[in-house]
Amino acid sequence: MLARGSRVEVGRIGEILRKETVGGGLLVLGALLALVWANSPWSDAYISLTQITVGPAALHLDLELATWAADGLLAIFFFVAGLELKREFVAGDLRSPARAVLPVAAAFGGVIVPALLFTVLNTGDGEALQGWAIPTATDIAFALAVLAIIGTHLPAGLRTFLLTLAVVDDLIAITIIALFYTDSLSTLPLVLALIPLCLFTVAVQRRVRSWWLLLPLAAATWVLVHESGVHATVAGVLLGFAVPVVRSRAAGGPEAGPGLAEHFEHRFRPISTGFAVPVFAFFAAGVSVAGAGGLGATLADSVTLGIVVGLVVGKVVGVLSATWLVQRFTRAELDEGLSWWDVLGLALLAGIGFTVSLLVGELAFGAGTERDEHVKVGVLAGSLISAILATAVLRVRNRVYRRLCDQEQRWLAEPET
Structure with a gap:
């Protein structure tokens, strides 16, 4: 359990961590810029910017910029997530049931417990209960960026565990969005979406890389899924699942090199x-932190409290308890040299819920509503607290592993007697 992982997997995760460090920094920069602007004397300009409408009305795509960001740009994010999910289950460590059982169980625990805590804190408020899934998501970019910055000497198994947990968490979040946050379903556009999706699948299975062919098919799939009432980001996942991970025998077999998924991931990540x-x-x-009733009233709202408690407490309890149960009732054991303090640090990192949590909040309460503003405060506060606590725990563990590494290097440097 939490072993080092395959050599190929360790190298790939190291590359992802390097990319996500920059991406996580840009994510924080974008959020900080929005917070400062929304709480400045020029906040009206920020609101006006988010409400600018662009797009063809004939296709029902005359959307606000904020909606384009949530429905359009996040489809790219979920396309990469789809590629990552398929790679993990086809060619990554998740293809082995022995390696998959722990992060999968931890991911489910990290979804169930936060949802239960949010539900308990909002019992009796039917509107608030619509946001039960908000604290269940882990932000891959943010969490991996924090781990990459502070975890210079942490074992590679911890990085593998966090990435795998976050990937499975994304799959659960995608399923939740598709099943529970689709208000109205139009069957015809959804059926029609299968046509460009199937054509896209056939093209990529034949190793077609021409953007002038694949991009229109992907765009048509996105438009039709959007028109059906299902959240358009689901189209990104389906397109990602369609891309082959390993080469077919006709193309030279797996030993000839990676499939098209790695090429697309390299381009789109x-x-x-x-x-x-x-x-x-x-x-x-x-979000204006001095919104309706002030910051105190916002923090006292049951939705805000449910999100903060779900992310900070629920994720830790869920991940730790699931990990312990797997060890208790199976033959799995923590890898030699690892501590439950390491697992605690990862569980705290899993409480960083940002991108998908904000998206679910908009779907649950509607963008720009008072409850949506409370969601933003709750997500920001819960993610920040989780990041700080995780940093405190993992920095201590990083120093421990650094000392062990230094001792090993000194021992190797000593001349033989």
Whole structure:
């Protein structure tokens, strides 16, 4: 349990961490810029910017910029997430049930417990209960960025665990959005979306990389899914799942090199982490902390409290309890040299819920509503507290592993006697 992982997997995760460090920094920058602007004397200009409407009305795509960021740009994020999910289950460590059981169980625990805590704190308020899924999501970019910055000497198994947990968490979040946050469903556009999706699948399975063919098919799939009433980001996941991970025998077999998924991930991950997610954060995180009733009233609202408690407490309890149960009732054990303090640090990192949490908040209460403003405060506060606590725990653990590493290097440097 929490072992080092395969050599290929460790190298790939190291590359992802380096990219996510920059992406996480841009995400924080976009959110901070929105917060400062929304609480400045020029806040009306920020609101006006988010409400600018662009797009063809004939296709029902005359949307506000904030909606384009949530429905359009996040589709890129979920496309990359779809690629990552498929890679994990086809060619990553998740293809092995023995390695998959722990992060999958931890991800489910980290979803169930926060949802239960939010529900308990909002019992009796039917409107508030619509946001039960808000504290269940872990932000991959933000969490990996924090880990990459503070975890210079932490074991590679911890990084593998966090990435895998976040990937499974994304899959659960995508399923929740599709099943519970679709208000009205139009069957015809959804059925029609299968046509460009199937054509896209056939093209990528034949290793077609031509953007002039794939991009129109992907755009048509997105438009039709959006028109159906299902949140358009689901289209991004479906398109990601369609891309092959390993080469077919006709193309030379797996030993000839990676499939098209790695090529697309290399191309689109920088767009996702460097542009799509930070821009969404800019449009989604702009909340006036002195809104209706002031900051005190906002923090006292049951929705805000439910989100903060769900992220800070629920994620930790869920991840730790699921990990303990897997060890208690299976033959799995913590990898030699790892401590439950390491697991605690990762569980705290899992409480950083930003991108998907803000998206679910908008879907639950409607963008710009008073409850949506409370969601933003709750997500920002809960994520910040989780990041600070995780940093405190993992910095201590990082010093421990650094001392062990230094001792090992000194021992190797000593001449033989």
